[in-house]
Amino acid sequence: MTSATAQQRPGGPDEPSTTAARLLEAAAGAFAAKGFHATTTRDIASRAGLSPAGVYVHFSSKEQLLHALSAQGHGQALAVVRDAAATSGSPTDRLAAVMRAFSAWHAEHHAVASVVQYEFPHLTPAHRDEVLGLRKQIDEVVRDLLREGRADGSMTVDDVRDTALALMSMCIDVARWYSPHIARTPAQIGETYAALGPRLVGARQH
Secondary structure, eight states, X not given: OOOTTSOOOOOSTTOHHHHHHHHHHHHHHHHHHHOTTTOOHHHHHHHHXXXXXXXXXXXXXXXXXXXXXXXXXXXXXXXXHHHHHTSSSOHHHHHHHHHHHHHHHHHHTHHHHHHHHHSGGGSOHHHHHHHHHHHHHHHHHHHHHHHHHHHTTSOOOSOHHHHHHHHHHHHHTHHHHOOTTSSSOHHHHHXXXXXXXXXXXXXXXX
């Protein structure tokens, strides 16, 4: 996803859409390393191999870069969760699939994930509302699985909303501590969380 201000037109290898994507990648690295407030547009431009003025050709502000990253990251996460929840099997099997995919995604994309989760307060109110809408859709996928499990007696869930929040928070927190240098791979982390999720709701996997 690129900014709405990044015009789409054909060109060479450095056409605007490519440059905008490079700026988003640079912004994710800078925000993850220094935080939103401590990062300057000069930092982002330098990482992208551009002049500071080049940033404003595609994004009107540092906040717009954060918004584009947040919308893109949450959109990808929502797709991951929906795809996992749509797999075959019992509610328990599908909850395990969601936990596996969502936690692994936060490890694989830990820089972007940490930015979109922990720099969220720096978005404008309108942009926060937009991203919150995506978060609510992610939550609702998990809540639906918990409701199914509670209805068929395969899960013990007293409060669907709070339980979904706890499960998703576990996965999101992976982005905070994960590093490519640790011994565990994203796939291994996914398997750990796939076992933990059902266990926390008193479910037994088939």
